Amino acid sequence: QPYNQTHRPQFHFSPKAHWMNDPNGMVYLNGKYHLFYQHYPEGTTWGPMYWGHATSKDLVHWQEQPVALSPDSLGYIFSGSAVVDHNNTSGLGKDGKVPLVAIFTHHNKELESKGRNDFQYQSIAYSLDEGITWAKYAGNPVLKNPGIVDFRDPKVMWHEEGKKWIMTLATKDRITFYSSPDLKSWVRESDFGAEIGAHGGVWECPDLFPLDLDGKKTWVLLVSINPGAPNGGSGTQYFTGDFDGKTFVPHSTETKWLDYGTDNYAGVTWSNTGNRKVFIGWMNNWQYANVVPTVEWRGATTMARELSLTAVDGKAYLVSSPVKEFEKITRLTYSKENINSSREIDLSAKLKKLNGSFRLDVSFQNKENFQVVLSNKTGEELRIGYEKDSNQYFIDRSKAGKSDFEKGFAKKHFAPRISSSERIDLSIYFDSASAEVFVDNGLNVFTDVYFPENQMDQLKIETNNAATVGRIEVYDISSIW
Ligand code: FRU
Numbered sequence: 001q002p003y004n005q006t007h008r009p010q011f012h013f014s015p016k017a018h019w020m021n022d023p024n025g026m027v028y029l030n031g032k033y034h035l036f037y038q039h040y041p042e043g044t045t046w047g048p049m050y051w052g053h054a055t056s057k058d059l060v061h062w063q064e065q066p067v068a069l070s071p072d073s074l075g076y077i078f079s080g081s082a083v084v085d086h087n088n089t090s091g092l093g094k095d096g097k098v099p100l101v102a103i104f105t106h107h108n109k110e111l112e113s114k115g116r117n118d119f120q121y122q123s124i125a126y127s128l129d130e131g132i133t134w135a136k137y138a139g140n141p142v143l144k145n146p147g148i149v150d151f152r153d154p155k156v157m158w159h160e161e162g163k164k165w166i167m168t169l170a171t172k173d174r175i176t177f178y179s180s181p182d183l184k185s186w187v188r189e190s191d192f193g194a195e196i197g198a199h200g201g202v203w204e205c206p207d208l209f210p211l212d213l214d215g216k217k218t219w220v221l222l223v224s225i226n227p228g229a230p231n232g233g234s235g236t237q238y239f240t241g242d243f244d245g246k247t248f249v250p251h252s253t254e255t256k257w258l259d260y261g262t263d264n265y266a267g268v269t270w271s272n273t274g275n276r277k278v279f280i281g282w283m284n285n286w287q288y289a290n291v292v293p294t295v296e297w298r299g300a301t302t303m304a305r306e307l308s309l310t311a312v313d314g315k316a317y318l319v320s321s322p323v324k325e326f327e328k329i330t331r332l333t334y335s336k337e338n339i340n341s342s343r344e345i346d347l348s349a350k351l352k353k354l355n356g357s358f359r360l361d362v363s364f365q366n367k368e369n370f371q372v373v374l375s376n377k378t379g380e381e382l383r384i385g386y387e388k389d390s391n392q393y394f395i396d397r398s399k400a401g402k403s404d405f406e407k408g409f410a411k412k413h414f415a416p417r418i419s420s421s422e423r424i425d426l427s428i429y430f431d432s433a434s435a436e437v438f439v440d441n442g443l444n445v446f447t448d449v450y451f452p453e454n455q456m457d458q459l460k461i462e463t464n465n466a467a468t469v470g471r472i473e474v475y476d477i478s479s480i481w
Contacts, residue, residue, distance in 0.1 A: 003481035007294050007433040007451055010357040010479040011329060012283065013062045013301045015052055019044050020299035021289065022153075022205060022266035023280050024051055025068075025082035025102050027131075028273045033059050034131050035280065035301070036068055036102070038079060044298045045290045049076040049107070053131065058325040059278065059304040061480045068134055069102065069125055074141065078120070079153040079205055080104030082131075083183075084272045089165070090183045092126040092137070099126040101183050102134065103167065105152035106141060118145035120152045122169070124183055143186045148172055153205045155268055156183070162245030168208040168221070173199055175206050175223065177248065190247045193223065198237050198255045200228020205236075207268040208243065209277055213309040213316055218251075219243040220309070220318065222258060224266045226286050230257055231413040233287035234265040240309065240316040251316060258318060260415030261395060261446035262287075263434065264302050277307045278323060283434055283449060288406035293451050294433075302447055303429060303436055310443065312418055319442040322429065326477075330359060334474040343465065348458040351474055356432040356455060359475040364424040367391075368467035374430065375458045382450055383412075384428060384437055388464075391417045393444055395437060401452035418443045423470075429477070430456075 002016045014020065018041050025036035032055045039052030051069035054062040069077045082102040085093065092099040102125045111119035123140035127133060145151050150172040159166045159179070167178040167186060174193040178186040193203065205224040210217045221239045229235020236258040241250040258264065259281070267281025281302040284292070292298060305320040334351055348354075364370055364386075371385035383396040396412035397403075403410035419440035429436045436447045463469065 002296075003479070005295055008297075009300045009431045009433060010481065011060070011326070011477050012303060012431055012434065013054060014299065015039060015297050016064055017296050018042065018298070019046060020052060020282070020297075021046065021284065022079045022282050023268065023301055024079050024104070026268065026270040026280065027082040027084060027100065028270050029084055029100065029130055032057060032130070033270060034082065035062065036082065037301075039067065041067055044294075044296065049078055051077050051102070051104070055131070058328065059323050060325050060329060065132060068131065069104070072136060074123060075106035075108035075119070078105035078107045079266065080122075081155045081268065081271065083156050083158065083165070085183065089181060090124075090126070094128060097128045099128060100131055101126045103154045103156045103183065105154065107152070117147050117149045120150070121145045122154050122167070122186075137184070139184060142184050143167070143178065150202050150204075155205075155207045157209065157271060159245050164245065166208065166245065168206045170203045170206050170223070173203060175203065175221065175248070177246070179245070189245075192221070192248045196250060196253055197223065197239065198225055198228050201226045205266040205268060208248070209269055210243075211277060211307065211309045212275075214311060218309055218316060219248065220307070221248055222268065226265070229262070230260055231262050231411070232408060233262060233285040235259070235262075236265065236267060236281070238318055254315070256317065258320070259445045259447050260393075260413065261437070261448040262413055263449045264447040267302065269307065279305045279307050279320065281447075283447060288409055291405040292449065293402050293405055300434070312420075312443070317418055317443055320445045321438060321442040322436075329478045329480065330475045331478070332473060333476050335472065337471045339469045339472065343463055345461040345469065345472070347460060347472070347474065351459065354455075354457045354459060357430060357477045357479065359427065359429050359477055360459065361425070361427045361471070361473040361475075362461060363426070363470035364463075365468040365470050366422055366466065367424060369464040370467055371462045372426070372428065373460050373462060374456045376452065376454045376456050377458070378454050380452045380454065380456065382435060382456065384435065386417070386424060390414075393417060393437070393439055393446065395435065395446055395448045397448055397450040400450035403451075413446065413448060415444050415446050
């Protein structure tokens, strides 16, 4: 059983062995969700990049497939996307077979070591057997580097109104949009972002897609940034606005964050899923990704999450919720309503032994201080809660286990609350080495990893005197492996 090591996620994707970082090329085709990912198949740290591959029928259970793309004379295979070229605009289809086309960055180590600035460029590959085998296009690269050191992570989509492909590319401190009729020749349309958003680090792994907001099409632009995230290191900001096939015009200049935890990076959405927008991120942070204490493999994804938009005080915000398919592996084991206010509710006694992967839902009737404490007898504890005075949620992993691998790891992280409702609904998905917290129905989200030495099997809720706990539910989550 390759999935039973200490800290091995039980309901998240992680490679059987070796390193992973960004999710890549996510595309839905013929009943299967494809997940490619930055992979080093010869070691458990970052190295020459390949695209690993896994498939799923339900975004929950994954089957690892052979490595999809390997480095070649043009370079390592960095992050990118994949599309179904339904109309064979690329001409890469054959005998009526629709091609899957991957658009990725080639990172050329040799050019880099010569001190040149044009060592990243965009290339394509295609598959005629649903992503199992790939051929690189003979005319690569399809987009040469104009002299920008960070020139990468193409996310391509079909723009229906303009009847053309749009590539959203991270170009150092901004996003550059390109368009193409055939995925092979690209022209620059516009730049966005040099003077807006967070700029504590380089811009990476963008994604552009439309969502409905109160009946109006609104475009969302995700931009990962490293470092410069609100709680340090890598994080993902987003903008909402209009996109006409040429230019992205933001509706507001405020910087918003997809996830306030430290461990959701480089995430993008699946293509070819119609109106449904499904996101997955890399559950890690470049600050310590190479040294987290796992053996045999390193890196995992977040849960697949459905994205939507909602307005709060006239401003658009992204809402994330675990895809409903997770309900299949989730089973209610404890529930209690109208709990008399008491300052500590110890659930441990009421639950059968917690095994590390479970979900806790709690609702608080009023905005008062509370903490959810997951712990064990050896004194390790993870705290998740709300501070009324500062109106912030937090996750505190400072005593949650191993942390000597990185000096900034053992910390408390904060998330300013977006909702102003009196009631607080909390839903936390705990896996062996991670917590994904969805608050206010997904308006505030934070994801953190942690590495307990021993099983965390005690669970309690602490509140101040004024808090009223409404309902508590605990669910088992079965292993997907
Ligand atoms: C983001 C990133 C991308 C790059 C890839 C390399 O985590 O730095 O910008 O394509 O990882 O593995």
